[in-house]
Amino acid sequence: MPQGPPGVPILGNVFDVPKSMPWLKFTEWKQKYGPIYSLNMAGQPIIVVNSHKITADLFDRRSIIYSDRPRLIMAGEILTGGIFMIFSGYTEVWRKMRRAGHEGFSLRASEQYQPMHLREAGLTVLDIIQHPDAWEKRMRQATASSILTAVYGWPRIGAKDKQVVDRINAHVTRIASAAIPGRYLVDIFPAMKHLPTWMAKWKREGLEWHERETEMFEEFNKGVGDRMVKGESPTCFVASLVETKERHGLTKKEAAWLAGIMFAAGAETTSVSMMNFILAMLLFPVAMQKAQAELDAVIGRDRVPTFEDRKDLPYIRALTKEVLRWRPVGPMAIPRRVTEDDCYEGYLIPKGTMVIPNIWGMNHDPEIFPEPEKFRPERFLDETGTIDVAPPDTRGMGHVTFGFGKRICVGLEFANQALFINFATILWAMNISKAADAAGREITPDPNEVIDSGVVVGPAPFPCKMTVRFPEANAVLERELALTN
């Protein structure tokens, strides 16, 4: 095994890995132990990978044995029946779900959602102009709404839909908290899974939740199917699942969970990336001003940015990548498990080893991204400022925030499109600056104060001032939205 911090007998490195922001420690250890090192968490061997090349070697070039996930009994099996794609092993069911998910959210398929993203971005900005203090809530609601529209073809979510959104959010929170290491004893002592339900309240409740949530997701899918029977053709993921059911061979239950997973995986990750964007604009106003200068030059003030403008907005494209690089919402992605003994660069990585890609460390590698804490979209442009550049082994994206190999994020095209158009529309219409306290002093948020839900890491709530950039912005937005109605 590659060398790592020595640890103590039996418990190994249990006390060395901090509970809060462990990715910072992992990045620090890279200096001492190199880009690949090992840890021992009370007998569980772990490899931490800190370089683009090694992640590409293992997750891309040896994907057959590096695409499994560690077992999560409560979150991945009891609560979700082994079909929660994000946590499920490298199984036949995962393959079927992955194929269907990929087809529904590929670059091509995601393009059909562009009109929805465009409209949603415009409505969100109008909403924020009217309620500038509620910007965070409005943005979160808009992101949730876009994903539900894309998945189920539902109209824009509003206050009236609170009950159903609360139900789905509660489901996501339940699974995320069940996935926190040590939250359930069964994940430490797997034999407990076989206890009869009368002896294990947690198991009984988990199975009951699974039943209820299966019913909920099946009901949502049925709603789409019923609309199709009536002759409507909603543009949404579930409609495409209905059409391709035979080909993908998904059962009713698998199709229902697959659709539900898209919300779980996509809503919080995208809305937290939007928060990171606001934070970056507030802390690095020069980047904001450059982006706005580009928007003024290319778009002007008489129309809003659209997806067709993407090719002419290199700085906004680069800014979108820089948001994802600067603050990856999953700094350690979701771990993998090696399914065979593997020899790599003279090391033997035994079957069953957990592999953690340190996304934070790679995105903040000072040799690739000088002064990594600075927010500089220019990193992703050539010297002319017009051509996109990216370090090798990053699939041309520049960062590795969407993960790797066969398990790379299914929704990355959808997310990139949503972020691009939201950032462009917000910057076109608004200025983002620091809020002031009661004494009139500017409040500078600390970007290292984070909230870690177990899977998604985002900034701690911070105040900010959102103001309209020019008086006509409101009217132009309203006019363009009326045209798309």
Ligand code: HEM
């Ligand atoms: C900024 C937004 C997003 C970020 C940063 C993000 C990031 C990630 C990461 C790091 C993974 C794990 C990859 C790996 O193991 O190598 C992942 C998996 C996944 N993501 Fe995303 N994601 C985002 C948005 C979305 C959206 C919008 C959707 C759906 C519409 C989505 C669906 C999924 C699914 C289904 C998986 C599980 C893939 C698998 O295990 O095979 N994500 N995402």
